[in-house]
Amino acid sequence: xISTIEREITIExxxxxxIKWACTFSNCEPKIRNGNLRRLEKFNIAYVEPHKVEIxxxxxxxxxxxxxxYINDLTNQYPLSSLREIIKAN
Numbered sequence: 449x450i451s452t453i454e455r456e457i458t459i460e461x462x463x464x465x466x467i468k469w470a471c472t473f474s475n476c477e478p479k480i481r482n483g484n485l486r487r488l489e490k491f492n493i494a495y496v497e498p499h500k501v502e503i504x505x506x507x508x509x510x511x512x513x514x515x516x517x518y519i520n521d522l523t524n525q526y527p528l529s530s531l532r533e534i535i536k537a538n
Contacts, residue, residue, distance in 0.1 A: 451489045456482050459499045460512045467501055467510070470532040478503050483511070498522075503535055 459482055471478050479502040487494040498509035498518070508531075509518040516525040519534075526534060 450491075453487045453489055455485045455487075457485055457496070457499075457512070458482050459510070463499075463510060463512060466528065467508075467531070470535055471503060473532055474504075474535045476504055476535065504538055506538060 459480060464480065467478050467480065481500045481502075483499040484497040485494060486497065496511070498511050501508045501510060507520050509520075509522065515528050517528055517531060518525055
């Protein structure tokens with residue numbers, strides 16, 4: 449049987465502060481859930497789940513040390529510098 453090892457990855461303080469800063473201008477409070485590292489035991493396969501942030505009913509996905517974020521899924525990436533404008537528009 450294949451077993452999965454899951455470890456929580458904490459969101460970096462710098463990324464957390466950028467998210468909270470963008471939300472203060474939109475008068476909303478983000479709900480931040482840390483990502484996970486999932487690894488298959490006895491195999492060299494791992495998957496990094498992104499940090500999930502719920503803002504105004506939408507799910508935003510973030511990775512530590514990346515200058516991009518995603519909305520709902522990983523198909524379209526947006527620059528982190530545009531987070532405030534995207535939150536305001538939605």
